[in-house]
Amino acid sequence: MPRPLRTAIVGAGPAGIYAADALRKSAAASDPGVSIDLFERMPAPFGLIRYGVAPDHPRIKGIVSALHQVLDKPQIRLFGNVDYPGDISLDELHEFYDAV
Numbered sequence: 001m002p003r004p005l006r007t008a009i010v011g012a013g014p015a016g017i018y019a020a021d022a023l024r025k026s027a028a029a030s031d032p033g034v035s036i037d038l039f040e041r042m043p044a045p046f047g048l049i050r051y052g053v054a055p056d057h058p059r060i061k062g063i064v065s066a067l068h069q070v071l072d073k074p075q076i077r078l079f080g081n082v083d084y085p086g087d088i089s090l091d092e093l094h095e096f097y098d099a100v
């Protein structure tokens, strides 16, 4: 039985999340599509948007809601507190994913 293309992305900042969304959209018309796992070393996503941008930049902080919608998609999973390559090696990623 065909299975989705398994993809791993390291880092759940804006770049990683937008990459996941672009991949999801580009695979939307294909069957069985794609599954995407994001590995993030911090306990929570959004990278410097969360940890770097000051609260007095509400327009930039607002990007979080768009990123949040991407993470809500069923094809996308987030694994926090996972450091690459400390917790997961490139060999392991290649073993379990079609693309990294």
Ligand SMILES: Cc1cc2nc3c(=O)[nH]c(=O)nc-3n(C[C@H](O)[C@H](O)[C@H](O)COP(=O)(O)OP(=O)(O)OC[C@H]3O[C@@H](n4cnc5c(N)ncnc54)[C@H](O)[C@@H]3O)c2cc1C
Pocket (backbone or CB within 6 Å): 010, 011, 012, 013, 014, 015, 016, 039, 040, 041, 042, 045, 046, 047, 048, 049, 052, 053, 054, 057, 060, 082, 083, 084, 085
């Ligand atoms: C103080 C400050 C103010 C800013 N203000 C603005 C602003 O006003 N307007 C604006 O447009 N931009 C601003 N920026 C820039 C904006 O934050 C960045 O452009 C954006 O966050 C970059 O996204 P990114 O996904 O490339 O990287 P990051 O946001 O750095 O995300 C990378 C993610 O990957 C994770 N990661 C990295 N390496 C690993 C690893 N080996 N294993 C697992 N996880 C990993 C990190 O923990 C992080 O969550 C500001 C940045 C800072 C620091």
